[in-house]
Amino acid sequence: MAAQVIAGIPPVTLLIEEGLRLYSRDDDKLRTTRLLERSTTLEKWQRVWSDHSETEMWSKTLIPDVRQWVSCKHRRLDFYLTQFLSGHGYFGDYTKRMGITKGSICGYCGEEDSPEHTIFVCQRWAAWRSNTESVIGAEVNSRSITILMMKSKEN
Structure with a gap:
């Protein structure tokens, strides 16, 4: 689905x-x-x-x-966006569930890894989040990200 x-x-x-x-x-x-x-x-x-x-x-x-x-007329998918939107990608919780890895710990910060953690929490991506939010002019989180993406092609 x-x-x-x-x-x-x-x-x-x-x-x-x-x-x-x-x-x-x-x-x-x-x-x-x-x-x-x-x-x-x-x-x-x-x-x-x-x-x-x-x-x-x-x-x-x-x-x-x-x-x-x-x-949304400018909606374009790629490999990474599809992984993020589905949660089926190189995220600790998914790789553990699929038996690819034994644990679900983030390789950058040691916290429990998931798509939400990787994009919205992990300190590895803090600069990207800050830059993105300053360019878009809004807070990017799991409830707002696709809404912001659909507002314009640039987002």
């Missing part, structure tokens, strides 16, 4: 429902109809995302609103 949200691809079941709704409509305004049906799909997807189990809790913290995330 988190991978689909991060990628901006609705679940296939919702896309099939959308296709059936489009097929059953008899409209002359196909573009408007498609936009209305996609809006309905995004509303349903948001409900599914909000109600989904806690396994994607980290991704839900970062991306609480699927509709806003999907509609």
Whole structure:
């Protein structure tokens, strides 16, 4: 579920429902109809995302609103951003859970490592955080980071 949200691809079941709704409509305004049906799909997807189990809790913290995330025109993913948004990357808690490492301690500061720790807490990245916050003009934390990213391409 988190991978689909991060990628901006609705679940296939919702896309099939959308296709059936489009097929059953008899409209002359196909573009408007498609936009209305996609809006309905995004509303349903948001409900599914909000109600989904806690396994994607980290991704839900970062991306609480699927509709806003999907509609961001300058949203670009890369290897590192995908790892951060999913929590599936070279973070101590993940590598330990996958059996890659025996512990989940941060290699820089000795604290318990997680995506939140790495980006928002670890002193190794304090200068980056300070610089980012001064450029953006706002505090960067797990609840604000994607909202700030979506505000502008520069962010």
